[in-house]
Amino acid sequence: MARSGVADGGRTAVVWFRRDLRVHDHPALVAAIARAQRVVPLFVVDDVLLRRGATAAPDRVAFMLASLHALDASLAARGARLLVRRGDPARVVPAVAAEIGADEVHVTRDVGPYGRVRDARVADALAADGRSFHEAPGLLFAEPHEIRTAAGGAYRVFAPFARRVAAHPVRDLLAAPGRIPGGRPDGAADTDPAAIPELADLGLPPATATGIPEPGEPAARARLDRWVAGGLAGYAASRDLVAVDGTSRLSQDLRWGLLSPVEVLVRTRGAGPGGERFATEIAWREFYAHLLAADPRIVTAAYRRDTGHVPWRHDPVGLDAWRAGRTGFPVVDAAMRQLAAMGWMHNRARMIAASFLVKDLLVDWREGERHFMRTLVDGDLASNNGGWQWVAGTGADAAPWFRVLNPSLQGTRFDPDGAYVRRWVPELGDVPTRFVHAPWTMPADVAARAGMLLGRDYPAPIVDHADARRRALEAHRSAGTG
């Protein structure tokens, strides 16, 4: 097998970027530069991944494409350009490696079932041509094989997992390389940044969400700086208030690897109570990724197999009302409209909206999971699946299955002045605060003054929460013995 890299007196390495669109603290990139005299950055637009389960959110893909442009600019400043190809990676990556005479391919290790199979196929195809495939950390703070119980298994409960993660040694952060050696293969037209496709090229409708944080690594790093300097201190106190800008808004940056989770944790851990609380949230991201790595079946099945027999209801009308933000429960509707408008939803609102679908409507959590993946800019298989299963009572949660969130109580507690509801459900703009989370309790004269007739201007509640709660508890009780 002829290898031009060797013939030229040095090794050639490909760095195949996937969901690690950064140059800072990038172990695979650093490893490639350390081993090779020529390093070619590659991105492969994978149609299978884009179309899978019809869950390609246009706004999420648009964020990714814009972040690719930013990555290309960062690489260009270091003497390389991003090579962009489209197709099945098992065919494209070995083809590119052969084309440029690469000896090896470096990636950041993935944890999802599709990614594991894909990477195994790529590694096999490369090996058949005498080329090597190298996986490095970078997606997570700790790799799944590094965090095990005393018995050697994967953790199934969050608290001991989080304690173990907190005790895990922190590796040194890696500086962004100053120069990427010989990155541009001569005459390859695909290295033109125009090779990064547009949404329409991928057969996706236009992105519509507003208020999406600026894509790309430099913007993400600026967000992290601002968060550490400003928001973090108040995080513990304000993180649950849905109308307040009290969360980090770094989720899409971690989703696409614009930020290294190691760097995020290093810079936030130990920064007072806010930092501790935030580190716990990072540990949840870590936990859900480790659960998925340990048991890929949870993509479609209940994590706790004994909870897999809940008699979910077929309720297309209720599901549509939930998606559209017309359930008659203000905080749920505000949450769903925020999601539709922004491609993002406040963390607390995600729990409230999810609980309503799976408990009040008793609709299968997979329906909610799919809708979130179709809309969230930060949509991540592991975190989304883990969160939905947790709310549904099928997930990794030792706590009781009878936890059913009361939407009006949650609204009163986490949106006390109704600002969140009024922002996203303008029909309720003039409803007095004491009724804003339960407009069906409003006396007729108050409703008239607020210009809000239930059933005309805003839906009457589509379920009675007390009845729905009893129904959900009974359904879970009956499924309990599976």
Next chain:
DNA sequence: TTTTGAGTTGTTCGA
């Protein structure tokens, strides 16, 4: 192997 302590984010009821 057996035992023991503990488990994200809640709600409702009744004193």
Next chain:
DNA sequence: GTCGAACAACTCAAA
């Protein structure tokens, strides 16, 4: 209005 108990017993992780 506030506060503690009940919900319903179970699994996990480590000693």
